Amino acid sequence: MQSKISEVKEQFEKELSQTDLSDEQAVENLRLKYLGKKGLLTDLLKGMGTLSAEEKPLFGKLVNELKAEVTDAIENAKEKASEAAMGKKLIASRLDISLPGEGYKHGSTHPLYDIREEVIDFFANMGFHVDLGRDIETDWYNFEALNTPKDHPSRDMQDTFYLSQNAMLRTHTSGTQIHYMEAHKPPIRMVALGHVFRVDADATHAPMFQQCEGLVVDETITFAQLKGMMALFAKKFFGENAKTRFRPSFFPFTEPSAELDVSCVFCDGKGCRRCKGTGWMEIGGCGSVDPAVFENVSIDSEKYTGFAFGFGLDRIAMLRHHIPEISLLTSNDQRFLEQF
Numbered sequence: 001m002q003s004k005i006s007e008v009k010e011q012f013e014k015e016l017s018q019t020d021l022s023d024e025q026a027v028e029n030l031r032l033k034y035l036g037k038k039g040l041l042t043d044l045l046k047g048m049g050t051l052s053a054e055e056k057p058l059f060g061k062l063v064n065e066l067k068a069e070v071t072d073a074i075e076n077a078k079e080k081a082s083e084a085a086m087g088k089k090l091i092a093s094r095l096d097i098s099l100p101g102e103g104y105k106h107g108s109t110h111p112l113y114d115i116r117e118e119v120i121d122f123f124a125n126m127g128f129h130v131d132l133g134r135d136i137e138t139d140w141y142n143f144e145a146l147n148t149p150k151d152h153p154s155r156d157m158q159d160t161f162y163l164s165q166n167a168m169l170r171t172h173t174s175g176t177q178i179h180y181m182e183a184h185k186p187p188i189r190m191v192a193l194g195h196v197f198r199v200d201a202d203a204t205h206a207p208m209f210q211q212c213e214g215l216v217v218d219e220t221i222t223f224a225q226l227k228g229m230m231a232l233f234a235k236k237f238f239g240e241n242a243k244t245r246f247r248p249s250f251f252p253f254t255e256p257s258a259e260l261d262v263s264c265v266f267c268d269g270k271g272c273r274r275c276k277g278t279g280w281m282e283i284g285g286c287g288s289v290d291p292a293v294f295e296n297v298s299i300d301s302e303k304y305t306g307f308a309f310g311f312g313l314d315r316i317a318m319l320r321h322h323i324p325e326i327s328l329l330t331s332n333d334q335r336f337l338e339q340f
């Protein structure tokens with residue numbers, strides 16, 4: 001029986017040397033011939049039944065050793081056949097693995113997010129508390145507490161998304177100031193940031209945008225301090241040469257009120273198509289807090305004064321980066337975002 005083992009070993013080595021190792025099927029056929037259920041090594045083990053008890057241990061050992069050798073040889077042959085087959089596929093395909101890969105594009109923060117963080121840092125460094133407020137407000141916080149009763153004509157200036165008769169998507173972040181004054185007593189120094197919603201859409205307006213509003217309340221607050229802070233803000237975000245001006249305006253919750261303009265970032269104040277030849281571009285509104293607002297939150301208007309200001313973060317981003325249309329900021333266009 002040992003001679004039979006030697007014959008099988010010699011036969012396997014001869015057939016292995018004659019097998020095309022680039023042919024996976026040929027290698028598989030060789031495996032089946034020797035290691036399959038009906039293979040030659042299986043037949044050898046079946047023949048152990050004819051041996052004596054003394055011969056079986058040695059014979060079994062020799063067969064198992066041969067089986068291990070054949071198995072290792074077959075595995076090596078399969079690996080070579082697999083590599084050869086892959087090589088053939090690569091040669092036949094259009095894929096050139098020697099070319100450098102394209103890789104993944106590195107992302108960056110959104111320009112609106114960058115502006116938002118800069119605004120927060122600017123006011124936080126000046127000692128302002130940051131509050132995000134809530135997207136849904138009641139009529140009281142969005143209008144009435146801000147000196148805008150139901151029959152007030154200024155409500156027509158803000159077409160509103162109503163959720164019910166008394167609830168709406170906020171049209172400005174000013175309602176957050178009311179919440180804050182109800183919970184805190186002067187001195188107050190806070191900014192409210194978040195999304196606001198209005199039925200409005202054109203090149204410079206969107207139905208949803210981000211707004212920042214600030215409030216300062218103390219015993220000796222003046223309009224001059226408001227002007228100084230807004231001048232610092234303009235220089236921070238539009239350069240040291242940025243100039244500001246205040247135009248008389250109207251807001252129900254401030255008196256006196258003003259529109260805040262900054263020298264045109266496109267023409268440095270010389271006058272161009274973007275600023276309609278004026279040399280100025282509006283960035284927000286501001287004014288001294290109306291005493292009626294203080295009375296609505298139980299703050300003594302005889303003792304305390306304050307100022308408030310507000311502007312759109314989208315507007316700041318447009319001017320900072322010379323973006324022609326506000327819709328680009330939310331279009332998710334990769335070509336646009338790659339510029340930042």
